[in-house]
Amino acid sequence: MEPILELESARLVMRQWQDEDLPAFAAMCADPQVMRYFPAPLSRLESAALIGRVRGHFAEHGYGLWALERKDSGQFIGFTGLGVVGFDAPFTPAVEIGWRLAREHWGLGYASEAAWTALRAGFDRIKLDEVVSFTSETNLPSQKVMQAIGMHHASEDDFDHPRVAEGHPLHRHVLYRITREQWLETLHG
Template sequence: MTPILELESARLVLRQWHDDDLREFASLCADPQVMRYFPAPLTRVEAAALIGRVRGHFNEYGYGLWALERKDSGAFIGMTGLLNVNFDAPFAPAVEIGWRLARRHWGLGFASEAAWTCLRCAFAQLHLSEVVSFTSAQNLPSQKVMQAIGMTHDPQGAFEHPRVAPGHPLRPHVLYRIDRARWQNNLRG
């Protein structure tokens, strides 16, 4: 599949990663507030490795986590996109939607706007039948974004994330879902 290199929303460009994104991306991944619902912040090397994996996902599947850029300033603000779930879970195989934004860009609706743009890509361009999202049960801000973009909480889908250590408070995860029909209804409504 030819990679989908760029998407646009009213205020954002979702684009391929540039080498000079690493400085800002590493900074946001090192921010303890941004990473509070992950087991640990990332080092610069770990952030660079993540960008490498994202680029590989694009090459293999044609979609992935796009770098987010504000149209008004050209500022890099984080990432949002679609990934194949790559661990064993009852709901897999599946495509997940996820996001991570720098703290100074929180509360402005960018996460929901970018995620909505990714859902449009998932259903209108990629013709997926369903998209999932999951996060630590403690991560209420991300759950609010999931709800804002029309996803439905699936209480039966709650799971212990296999990549988080047993007993860690972030291991319990919640699952949200949206299918193409619900997304189309949201467009009409």
């Protein structure tokens, strides 16, 4: 498969990471509001390491978490993309879709727009059979994005995240799924 280095939606460019993205990315990942559904905000060093892992995923798989840039301003606003799930769970092996946007870009439909574009690449170009997404039970904003892009939740798939400590309020996660057939129905339905 040819690597997918850039995608476009109506208002966004989904592109490879640039070194200049680090300050805005680190600020976003240090924001307690952005990171409220994660165990802790990230330091600048942890954010830089995450960019390194994302670049490694692209090198290995040909896709990953694309940096999001607004077409109208060229501003970096976060990421959206596809990644191989890196832990063992009842639903793995699997490819997940995820997103994280800077707070000032919330509520404008960017997460759904970029996620829809990533799903299209996953099914059309990567030829995935299914994509999953998961988040803590309390993360209703991300669950709304999952629903907006046609994903389906079945409570029997919910799980305890192996990388979140037992007893932590974010330990329990919900799992959403969408198959290629469901996605095609959403397109033509």
